[in-house]
Amino acid sequence: MSRFFIKVFVPGPFFEPLTYSSDKPIEAGLRVKAPLGSREIIGISAGEAIEPQDLSTIKSILEVLDDAPVINPSHHALIRFASDYYLAPPGDLLLSSLPTSIRKGKPLPPAKTEQGQSQPPNYPLTDEQQNAIDCVNQASDDFQCFLLQGVTGSGKTQVFSELIRKTLERGKQVLLLVPEIGLTGQMVTRIQQQLTGTLAVSHSGLADGARAKAFIAASQGKADVLIGTRSALLTPMPNLGLILVDEEHDGAYKNQEGCRYSARDLAIVRAQQMTIPVVLSSATPSLESWHQAELGKYIRLRLSSRPGQQPSPTIRLIDARHDKPKDGLSDASRRAIRDAIDHQQQALVFLNRRGYSPVLMCTDCGWIPGCRHCDAKPTLHRHPNVLWCHHCDHRQQSITVCPECSGLNLLAVGLGTERLEEALATTFPETPIIRVDRDTTARRRAFEQLIQPVIDGDPCILVGTQMLAKGHDFKNLSTVIVIDADQGLSGADFRSVEHFSQLLTQVSGRAGRHGARGQVLIQTHRPDSEWFDRILKQNYDELAAAIMAERQQFQWPPDTYLALISARASTAEAVFTALGDVAHAIRALNSPVRLLGPAPAPMERRNRQYHGQLLILGKRPLLQWVLKETGPWAYKKRGKVMFQLDVDPWDLW
Numbered sequence: 001m002s003r004f005f006i007k008v009f010v011p012g013p014f015f016e017p018l019t020y021s022s023d024k025p026i027e028a029g030l031r032v033k034a035p036l037g038s039r040e041i042i043g044i045s046a047g048e049a050i051e052p053q054d055l056s057t058i059k060s061i062l063e064v065l066d067d068a069p070v071i072n073p074s075h076h077a078l079i080r081f082a083s084d085y086y087l088a089p090p091g092d093l094l095l096s097s098l099p100t101s102i103r104k105g106k107p108l109p110p111a112k113t114e115q116g117q118s119q120p121p122n123y124p125l126t127d128e129q130q131n132a133i134d135c136v137n138q139a140s141d142d143f144q145c146f147l148l149q150g151v152t153g154s155g156k157t158q159v160f161s162e163l164i165r166k167t168l169e170r171g172k173q174v175l176l177l178v179p180e181i182g183l184t185g186q187m188v189t190r191i192q193q194q195l196t197g198t199l200a201v202s203h204s205g206l207a208d209g210a211r212a213k214a215f216i217a218a219s220q221g222k223a224d225v226l227i228g229t230r231s232a233l234l235t236p237m238p239n240l241g242l243i244l245v246d247e248e249h250d251g252a253y254k255n256q257e258g259c260r261y262s263a264r265d266l267a268i269v270r271a272q273q274m275t276i277p278v279v280l281s282s283a284t285p286s287l288e289s290w291h292q293a294e295l296g297k298y299i300r301l302r303l304s305s306r307p308g309q310q311p312s313p314t315i316r317l318i319d320a321r322h323d324k325p326k327d328g329l330s331d332a333s334r335r336a337i338r339d340a341i342d343h344q345q346q347a348l349v350f351l352n353r354r355g356y357s358p359v360l361m362c363t364d365c366g367w368i369p370g371c372r373h374c375d376a377k378p379t380l381h382r383h384p385n386v387l388w389c390h391h392c393d394h395r396q397q398s399i400t401v402c403p404e405c406s407g408l409n410l411l412a413v414g415l416g417t418e419r420l421e422e423a424l425a426t427t428f429p430e431t432p433i434i435r436v437d438r439d440t441t442a443r444r445r446a447f448e449q450l451i452q453p454v455i456d457g458d459p460c461i462l463v464g465t466q467m468l469a470k471g472h473d474f475k476n477l478s479t480v481i482v483i484d485a486d487q488g489l490s491g492a493d494f495r496s497v498e499h500f501s502q503l504l505t506q507v508s509g510r511a512g513r514h515g516a517r518g519q520v521l522i523q524t525h526r527p528d529s530e531w532f533d534r535i536l537k538q539n540y541d542e543l544a545a546a547i548m549a550e551r552q553q554f555q556w557p558p559d560t561y562l563a564l565i566s567a568r569a570s571t572a573e574a575v576f577t578a579l580g581d582v583a584h585a586i587r588a589l590n591s592p593v594r595l596l597g598p599a600p601a602p603m604e605r606r607n608r609q610y611h612g613q614l615l616i617l618g619k620r621p622l623l624q625w626v627l628k629e630t631g632p633w634a635y636k637k638r639g640k641v642m643f644q645l646d647v648d649p650w651d652l653w
C-alpha cells in the first residue's frame with residue numbers, strides 16, 4: 001500500500017503544520033481528524049509533505065471530513081502572514097477563526113444568504129463621493145490602500161454601496177468589516193436596500209449555526225457580500241475583489257484574546273496578497289492610518305461636508321465649575337434636552353460608565369469597598385443590586401452596613417448610566433428614556449430592539465455608553481450631551497487623547513444629521529484645555545497633526561513600532577524576575593530597540609494576579625527579529641508566570 005505524507009494545521013503551540021501519514025493524498029483545506037498526544041483533534045490539511053526522516057513517530061490521519069476544501073489556498077497565505085507577524089501558532093489562528101461547529105468537525109451546514117433589494121438611492125452622489133468611487137474603481141486590479149476620510153454624516157456608507165455595486169458587476173466578492181455587533185444591523189439594512197446581489201452576515205453575537213451558514217456562503221462564493229465584525233476578516237472568500245473597513249480607528253478591530261491580531265491591519269495585508277484595493281473609512285482615522293496618508297502611502301479620499309448642505313453640529317463646552325451638574329446634568333444641558341423634546345426630536349446623553357455609581361462610600365468612616373481580586377473599586381449596580389468589578393467580573397451582593405464601623409450611611413458617589421437614567425426619568429417623566437449599555441444589550445438582538453424606536457424617529461432620550469457613539473444614523477436626533485469629558489483627557493495611556501478625541505467627534509457626529517442643525521454640549525471641569533480648542537474647531541487634521549508631533553517628540557507609534565510583553569503571576573516578585581530575565585535576553589542581543597520596564601501594569605493586581613509589563617519600541621524588522629529571537633511567546637510560561645505578547649497593542653492595559 002502506498003503511503004502519503006500530509007501537513008496538518010492543528011491546535012496548540014505548533015509553529016509549523018505537523019506531518020501525518022495517509023493512504024491517499026489529502027488536498028489542502030480539507031478538515032481531517034487525527035491523533036495528537038492522547039487526544040483526537042480536528043485539523044486542516046496544508047497539502048502534501050515531504051517524507052520525514054524519522055517515520056517511527058508519524059501517526060496516520062483517522063478520517064477526512066470534507067469532499068471539497070473548507071479553506072482555500074489564498075487563505076493559507078493570510079494565516080501564514082498573521083502567524084509570523086503576531087508570533088502566534090497558525091493552527092490556533094486558523095481553527096479559532098472557524099465557527100464552532102465547523103471547528104469541531106460537524107458536517108458543513110448549507111450556505112445561507114439574503115437577497116439585496118436593488119433599490120438605487122433617490123439622490124445623486126456628490127462630486128466628492130463620485131471622485132472617491134472613481135479613484136477606487138481605477139485601482140480595481142491593483143493593491144492600493146485608500147483612506148476615506150469624511151466628516152461624520154458625509155455619506156461614506158453611500159460610497160461603500162456604490163463601490164460594492166461596481167465590484168459585483170465585475171463578478172467579484174466584497175468583504176465589509178464593521179467594528180461592533182450593534183452597527184452591523186443598520187449597516188446591513190442600508191447596504192441590502194441598494195444591493196443587487198446576495199449578502200451574508202457574520203458576527204459573534206449570532207448563534208453559531210447562523211455564523212456557520214454565513215461562513216459557508218462566503219467561502220463557497222455564494223455570498224457576493226460578507227458584512228461582519230473582526231472575526232469575519234478571517235473568512236475565506238475565493239473571489240474577493242474589494243475590502244472595506246468601516247470606522248477603521250475603532251479598537252474593536254483588535255483581538256484582545258488569543259492571537260492579538262488587528263483585523264484592520266490584516267485587511268490591508270489580505271488586499272495586498274490578493275492584489276485588490278482596500279478602503280479604510282473614518283471621520284477620525286487612527287493616527288497610524290492618518291500618518292500613512294500623510295506620507296502618501298495610502299491615498300486619501302476626502303468627504304469634507306455633509307451632503308445637501310446639512311451643516312455640522314455646533315459644539316459648546318459647559319463649564320461644570322460654574323454651571324454645576326445636578327444628578328449629572330448642568331442647567332444648560334437640561335434646557336437643551338427640554339428644547340429637543342419640545343421640538344419632537346431626540347436627545348442623546350452620553351456617559352461612558354455603566355452601572356449605578358462607580359463608588360460606594362461609608363459617610364461615617366470613609367470606608368470604600370475594593371474588589372477582592374483587583375486594585376479596582378467595584379461599581380454599584382442597582383438592577384440587580386450588586387457590587388460588580390468591571391475588571392474581573394466578580395460580583396457580590398451590595399451592602400447596607402459598613403463592615404468597618406457598622407454605620408448605615410452608605411452613599412453612592414458618582415454617576416453611571418443606570419443612575420443617569422433614573423435622574424432623567426424624574427426630570428422628564430413624560431418622555432421615553434432608552435438606556436443602551438452592555439447591561440441592557442446583553443441578550444441577543446436586544447440592541448436592535450432597544451434602538452428600533454430611535455431609528456423610527458420617536459421623540460425620546462437616549463442614555464448610553466460608547467456603544468451609541470459609533471456610526472449610527474438616527475435621523476431625528478438633534479442634541480448630544482457629553483456628561484463627563486474630563487476622564488478621557490487625564491488617561492495615562494499614550495493614546496488617551498487620540499481615543500478621547502475620536503470618541504468625542506464620533507458622539508458629536510450623531511447630532512443633527514438630517515433636518516435641523518445639531519447641537520452638542522460637553523460638560524467639563526477643564527474647558528481651557530488646549531485639546532478642547534482643537535476638538536471644537538472640528539478640524540481633525542489639525543488635531544491629528546498635533547498628536548503626531550507629540551508622538552514624534554517622544555518616539556511613540558506611529559513614529560515607531562511597539563510590542564508589549566505582559567506577565568502575570570500570584571506575586572510581584574515572580575513577575576519582575578521573569579520580566580527581568582526577558583529584558584536581559586533582549587539587551588544581550590545588542591540591537592537598537594528601546595526597552596521600557598519591567599514595570600507594573602496600570603492596574604497591578606487584577607483578577608487575583610499581579611500584572612507587570614515590558615515595552616519594546618523600534619523599527620519594524622528589528623522589533624520582529626528581537627521578538628523572534630527571544631520567543632516563542634505563545635503559551636510561554638516560566639514557572640507560574642504566564643506571558644502574553646501583543647504586537648502593536650491598542651492600549652497598554
Ligand code: ADP
Nearest residue numbers: 123124125126152153154155156157158307473
Ligand atoms: P457617514 O457614513 O459618512 O456617517 P452616511 O453614509 O450615513 O454618512 O450618510 C449620512 C446621510 O446622508 C444618510 O442618511 C445618507 O442617506 C445621506 N446621503 C448620503 N449621500 C448623499 C447624497 N449624495 N445626497 C443626499 N443625501 C445623502
Ligand code: ZN
Nearest residue numbers: 362365402405
Ligand atoms: Zn463606616
Ligand code: ZN
Nearest residue numbers: 371374389392
Ligand atoms: Zn476585580
